Amino acid sequence: MANELLTILEYIEQERGINREVMTRALETALLTAAKKSIHPASDLKIKIDPKSGDIRVWAILEVVEANPNDDQLLLSEAAVKMPDVKVGDVVEWELPPKDFGRIAAQTARQTIMQQLRRAEKDTVREEFADKIGTVINGIVRRFENGSIIIDFQKAEGILSPRDKIHGESYMPGDRINVLLLKVDTMTSGPSLIVSRTHSDFVKQMFVREVSEIKDGVVEIMGIAREPGSRSKIAVKSNDPRVDPVGACVGMRGIRVKNITNELSGERVDIIPYDEDIRQYAINSLQPAKVISVEADSSRRDLKVKVSQEQSKLAFGKKAQNVRLSSKLLGWNMNIIVDEPTHEKSIEEKLQEAITNLAESLKISNETAGKLVKNGFLTVDGIEAGREQIINMEEISEEEAKQIFGSLEG
Numbered sequence: 001m002a003n004e005l006l007t008i009l010e011y012i013e014q015e016r017g018i019n020r021e022v023m024t025r026a027l028e029t030a031l032l033t034a035a036k037k038s039i040h041p042a043s044d045l046k047i048k049i050d051p052k053s054g055d056i057r058v059w060a061i062l063e064v065v066e067a068n069p070n071d072d073q074l075l076l077s078e079a080a081v082k083m084p085d086v087k088v089g090d091v092v093e094w095e096l097p098p099k100d101f102g103r104i105a106a107q108t109a110r111q112t113i114m115q116q117l118r119r120a121e122k123d124t125v126r127e128e129f130a131d132k133i134g135t136v137i138n139g140i141v142r143r144f145e146n147g148s149i150i151i152d153f154q155k156a157e158g159i160l161s162p163r164d165k166i167h168g169e170s171y172m173p174g175d176r177i178n179v180l181l182l183k184v185d186t187m188t189s190g191p192s193l194i195v196s197r198t199h200s201d202f203v204k205q206m207f208v209r210e211v212s213e214i215k216d217g218v219v220e221i222m223g224i225a226r227e228p229g230s231r232s233k234i235a236v237k238s239n240d241p242r243v244d245p246v247g248a249c250v251g252m253r254g255i256r257v258k259n260i261t262n263e264l265s266g267e268r269v270d271i272i273p274y275d276e277d278i279r280q281y282a283i284n285s286l287q288p289a290k291v292i293s294v295e296a297d298s299s300r301r302d303l304k305v306k307v308s309q310e311q312s313k314l315a316f317g318k319k320a321q322n323v324r325l326s327s328k329l330l331g332w333n334m335n336i337i338v339d340e341p342t343h344e345k346s347i348e349e350k351l352q353e354a355i356t357n358l359a360e361s362l363k364i365s366n367e368t369a370g371k372l373v374k375n376g377f378l379t380v381d382g383i384e385a386g387r388e389q390i391i392n393m394e395e396i397s398e399e400e401a402k403q404i405f406g407s408l409e410g
Contacts, residue, residue, distance in 0.1 A: 006054030024051045026120050031056065040096055041071040059093040122186035125156040129184050129193060136205045137195070141175045150191060151177060158193030166197050167229040169265050178263060180205060198228035203269070206260045207234065213248040220245075222274040225328035229267055233285060233325045237274040246271050272329070278303070282334065285326035289314035292339055301332045312338045354378045362407040364400070371395045372404070384408055 009027075013020045028047045035045050035058055044061035062074040066088050069075050074094055079086045086092060129137075139151040139158060149160040149171060160179060171177060179195035180202040186192050196202060204224055213219040218240050226232040236245040249271045250257050257269055275281040279294040282303050289311045295304040307315045315336050316323050327334040351373055358369040361380050375393060377383050383390065383404065391401055 009051065009054065020051050022120055022123075023117070024049050026117070030115070031058075035096075043072055046093060058096045060096060062092055062094050064088055064090045064092060122192060125192045126184050126186050128155050129153075129181065132181050133184065134201060134205070135181060136178050136202065136209060137181050137193075138176060138178050141171045141173055141177055143173060149177075151179065151193075151195065153193060156193050157191035158195045159191040160195050160197065164196035164198050166265050166267070169197070169229075178206075198226075200224045200226045200232075203232050203234065203260070203264070206263055207249060210256050210259055211249050211251075213238075213243060213245075218243055219248050223329050223331075225325045227321065227325065229265060231268040231270070231321060231325060232264075233270045233272055233329045235272045235274040235281070235285070235329060246273055270325075278330065278332065281330060282326065282332070285329050286315050286322060289322070291315070296332075303330070303332050303334045304337055305334060306337045306339050308339050312336065358383075362404055364403050364407065368396070368400045368403065371400075380408070 009020055009023055013023070028049055031047050031049075032045055035047060036042075039045075039058060040060045042060035042062060046059040046061060048057045049055070050057075060074075062069075062072060064076050064079050064086055065073045066076055074092065076086065076088055079090075079092060079094070083092060137153060137158075139153040141149055142152045142157070143150045145159075147162040149165070151158040151160060158179065158181075160177075164179075164182075177197075179197055180199050181193060182196050182199065183194040184192055185194055201224075203226055204221055207221060208214050211219065214221060214236075218238065220237050220239060221234060222237055223235040224232065234249070236249055238245040238248075248256075257271065261267060261269055270287070272284050272287070275284060278296050278298075282294050282296075282305060283291045286305065286307075289307060291311075292306040292308060294306070296302075297304075305315070314322070317325075323334055323336055354373050355366055355369045358364070358372060358378075358380070359366045362369070362383075371393070372383065372390070375390075375395070377390065387405065390396055390404065396404075
C-alpha cells in the first residue's frame with residue numbers, strides 16, 4: 001500500500017498542483033476513519049504517513065491494565081514485551097502492525113482519499129483565484145451543459161450561464177474566451193468559478209486592459225451603463241490636464257475602442273467625458289443629441305432635459321435606449337421634454353415667405369415677386385386671376401410681365 005500511496009501523492013502533486021504536505025495531512029485524516037472501522041476498535045488512534053516513502057504507521061492510544069482489557073486498554077503482560085518499564089495505569093502509544101491494513105481498510109481509505117482530494121483541490125482553487133475576482137481571465141471552452149458553457153482555466157473549471165452570455169455569441173470546444181470572474185464557489189460539486197461576459201465590470205476591465213492611461217491611474221472610469229450585446233456608455237475623467245480622457249480611450253484612429261468593441265461582439269461603446277456638474281454631465285451623456293437646457297432637482301434626483309423637435313429622436317435613441325442608458329449612467333431620473341415652437345409668424349415673416357414662394361414658383365427675382373406681394377398678389381392663383389391688373393401696374397415693367405406670365409403659360 002506504501003508504493004500505491006506514494007504514486008498517488010506524486011501524481012496529485014505534479015498533475016493537480018496540490019502540495020504534498022497538504023495531501024499527506026488529508027490522507028492521515030482519511031486513514032483514521034478507515035482504521036477505526038477495520039484495524040483497531042480503540043477510540044483514540046494516531047496515524048503518521050512518511051511523505052517521501054509513503055510508509056504508514058498507526059498507533060492506538062491505550063491504557064495499561066492487569067486483566068480484562070476493553071477496546072481502549074492493553075494487558076500489562078503484552079505491553080511489557082516492548083516496554084519493560086511500563087506500569088498499570090500508564091497510557092501508551094501502541095503501534096499496530098502494517099499487516100492489519102487489510103483490503104477493507106484500503107478500500108475505505110481510497111474512497112475517503114478521493115473526498116479529501118476533491119476538498120483539497122477546492123481549497124487550492126480558492127487560494128489560486130480569490131485575488132482574481134473582478135478581473136478578466138482567459139480559458140478554453142471545453143463542453144456545454146444545459147445551455148451553459150464549461151470553461152477550462154487549467155487549475156479549475158468555470159461556468160458561463162446563459163444569462164451571462166452575450167446574446168448572439170456562439171463558441172465551439174477549443175475556442176479561447178475572455179470572461180469576468182464573479183465568484184469562487186468551492187462548496188458545490190460542479191465548476192468552482194462563476195464567470196460572466198454581460199456584467200458591466202467586464203467592459204470596465206477590458207478598458208483597463210486596453211488603455212494604459214487607465215491602468216496607470218491617469219484616466220479614471222467614473223461610471224458604466226450597459227445593455228449587453230447592444231450598447232454601453234462609459235464615463236471617464238482625466239487626473240492630468242494634459243491628457244484627454246476620451247481621446248485616450250478611443251486611441252489612435254479608434255484602435256483601442258475598436259478592439260474592445262470586437263471583444264464585445266460588435267457592442268457599441270459611447271465614451272462620455274465625466275463632469276461634476278450634473279447638468280453638464282447629462283448633456284455629455286446624451287451625445288450625439290444637442291440639448292437646449294437642463295433643470296436639476298437634487299432632492300428628487302430628477303432631471304428635465306429640453307431638446308428641439310429635430311434633436312428629440314437622437315436624444316431618445318432607438319427604443320429610448322439612449323436616454324435609458326444615460327439615466328442609468330448618471331443615477332438620476334431623466335425626462336426628455338421636446339421644445340415646441342409657440343410664437344406666431346409676424347406679418348413681415350409671412351410677407352417674406354410669400355415673396356420667396358412666388359420667386360421660386362414663377363422663376364422670377366425676389367424684387368419682382370416683392371412688387372407683386374406689395375400689391376396684394378400673394379399666390380400663383382391670384383396672379384392668374386389678376387393678369388390685366390398686373391399688366392397695367394406702373395411698378396411692373398413690360399419685361400417683368402413677360403417673365404411672370406411666361407412662367408404661368410410654360
